[in-house]
Amino acid sequence: MATTQILIAGFGGQGVLFAGKFLAYKGLIADKQVSWLPSYGPEMRGGTANCSVIISDTPVGSPIVGTPDVLVAMNLPSLKKYENDVAKGGIIIVDSALINEKVERDDVTTYYVPATKMANDEGFSTLANMILMGKLMKVCEEIGFDGTEAAINKVVPPKKANLIEVNLKALKTGYDFE
Amino acid sequence: MAEKVLMKGNEAIAEAAILAGCRHYFGYLITPQTEIAAYMAKKMPKIGGCFLQAESEVAAINMVYGVASTGKRVMTSSSSPGISLKSEGLSYLAGSDLPALVVNVQRGGPGLGGIQPSQSDYFQATKGGGHGDFKMIVLAPSSVQEMASLTVKGFDLADKYRMTSMILADGTMGQMMEPVSLEEAAVADYDKSWAVTGTKCEREHNIINSLSLVPEELEQLNFKRYEKYKTIEENEVMYxxxxxxxxxxxxxxxxxxxxxxxxxxxxxxxxxxxxxxxxxxxxxxxxxxxxxxxxxxxxxxxxxxxxxxxxxxxxxxxxxxxxxxxxxxxxxxxxxxxxxxxxxxxxxxxxxxx
CATH class of the missing domain: 3.40.50.920 (Rossmann fold)
Structure with a gap:
């Protein structure tokens, strides 16, 4: 009876909402109960954006993630804002290419992934978000890699089907990153 | 059951309305319900429907009045301050006994307030929502699936009782995505003999009007309307x-x-x-x-x-x-x-x- 609460946070434009939608679809395909809730309003226009995703074996109550099991931080303000909210024993995944500081807590497991740099090096500079999702699938066993391709097929709009492959590559890059 | 897809609550309302046979949408954009209008703008022209972004909320609700008078399924949507602007029209719809669906995806108030979720329009929705003695059927969805199913229900109840149904949601319900399964809704055959559809010189004129200057007659209209409300209180409670x-x-x-x-x-x-x-x-x-x-x-x-x-x-x-x-x-x-x-x-x- 597992429930995984995920919070993805960063700047508007980093693909925070898209990454969350991918996870939600992945959960749906795995026959789980899911919810996806974005921040909306002025913060999306150049400020911080975040998105709550819940993937559960039981019906989702509140879709608001107050105590995430997994935090994916894509900029420093997001890490500072949410670091202390993460559940004890939870996971924090940090884009270390954009965040120079270390996580101060020692009761969570932190993974530093220079996702933005990796994305630039690989030639898909806009997909740091999916590299981080790859890492998340690796370190969070409730999520795992299964169903990834089907979820990407759902979440990439048909008009942009040419981007499916590169998204999968970004996910794999993050998944394989040690 | 149709395949489950992930949809925002706002989008689920729009798609469910279309599946329920609504082909007329009039609205004016306001956060956090804008996705309803956006969805309608995209979809309505493709299915022979009408999406019209009105010049104001007041205009939009009066366009709803116009289409409702013809007996066609029609809706508008807004968020709190926009619903206040529509309240005159809500009263006229009630006074003319017209069926319509109105969606309020509430935000914090009063005044312009903010754009984050709220439920502070409860009084406005449940105690009438405009001048005069009247009620609206008020439906409160608690999931994206209910955003869809209560939209269909809202149209049905509106047609059944010739009155306005309101979906009273909030910013969270509008913005969140959940799996939802949508199916074409069976539309019951409601009596629309009151509608203004052209007499073809074959019947008496139907008149849609909320003006009634003889107090004895206006009182009777109110009494009759409240008999109807009593029937609804007996039969349509959901919890x-x-x-x-x-x-x-x-x-x-x-x-x-x-x-x-x-x-x-x-x-x-x-x-x-x-x-x-x-x-x-x-x-x-x-x-x-x-x-x-x-x-x-x-x-x-x-x-x-x-x-x-x-x-x-x-x-x-x-x-x-x-x-x-x-x-x-x-x-x-x-x-x-x-x-x-x-x-x-x-x-x-x-x-x-x-």
Whole structure:
């Protein structure tokens, strides 16, 4: 009876909402109960954006993630804002290419992934978000890699089907990153 | 069942409306309900429907009045300040006995307020929503699936009783995505012989009007309308009872507040506190009997609301002030946390058994 609460946070434009939608679809395909809730309003226009995703074996109550099991931080303000909210024993995944500081807590497991740099090096500079999702699938066993391709097929709009492959590559890059 | 897809609550309302046969949408953009208009703008032209972005909310609701007069399914949507602008039109719809669907995806107020979720338009929605004696059927979805199913239900009830149905949602319900399964809705054959559709010189003129200058006649119209409301109060109440079988404490909440309350109830149950919930799905007609029956069994009630306490007045009246009703709330676009609700449940539990 597992429930995984995920919070993805960063700047508007980093693909925070898209990454969350991918996870939600992945959960749906795995026959789980899911919810996806974005921040909306002025913060999306150049400020911080975040998105709550819940993937559960039981019906989702509140879709608001107050105590995430997994935090994916894509900029420093997001890490500072949410670091202390993460559940004890939870996971924090940090884009270390954009965040120079270390996580101060020692009761969570932190993974530093220079996702933005990796994305630039690989030639898909806009997909740091999916590299981080790859890492998340690796370190969070409730999520795992299964169903990834089907979820990407759902979440990439048909008009942009040419981007499916590169998204999968970004996910794999993050998944394989040690 | 159709395949489950992920959709925002706002989009689910729009698609469900189309599946329910609505081909006319008039609106004016406002956060957090803009996706409804955006969806309609994209979809309506492709299916021979009409999407029109009006010059104002006032214009939009009067366009709704026009199409409703012809007996066609029609809707508009807005968020709190926009609904206030529409309130004159809501009263005219009621005064002319016209069916329509109006969606309010509430945001914090009063005034322009903010754009974050709120439930502070409860009074406005359930106590009329404009001048004069009238009611609207008010439906409060608590999931994206219900955003869709209650939209279909809203159109049906509007046609059945010739009146306005309102979907009273909030920013969270509008913006969140959940799996939803959508199917073409069967549209019952409602009597629309009153509609203005052209006489073809074959029948008397139908007249749609809310002006009635003879007080004796206007009084009779009001009496008749309230007979109809009585029938609705008898027949159309909807609510969900959750873990009420052995409950000592009854939480009540609708929409997003009910979702938060369910988390709190699970936490309280884990501590051995016997707590359940009545979730009104129709806010008008209010589930008066369900609360009255619950008052026979439980020690106290807790109303969880995203307002300064509005539904709590209906709960108190329903239980005839025989049991304490405590408010657990946030306002102005804030949402109570499950922990906050749990704390109030614990306090209520200290009151012990009756």
């Amino acid at each position: 969900e009872e959750y873990m009420m079988e052995d409950a000592d404490i009854c939480v009540s909440a609708f929409g997003i507040a009910a979702r938060v309350a369910k988390n709190a109830i699970a936490m309280a149950r884990a501590e051995g506190i016997k707590v359940g919930m009545i979730r009104p799905i129709t806010l008008w007609p209010f589930p008066v009997k369900a609360f009255k029956a619950a008052a026979e069994k439980v020690n106290s009630f807790i109303s969880v609301e995203l307002s300064m306490g509005q539904m709590i007045e209906d709960i108190r009246a329903s239980v005839e002030y025989n049991k304490p009703v405590t408010l657990c709330n946030r306002a102005g676009g804030m949402i109570p946390s499950p922990e906050q609700v749990l704390e109030v449940i614990r306090e209520a539990n200290k009151g012990g058994n009756k």
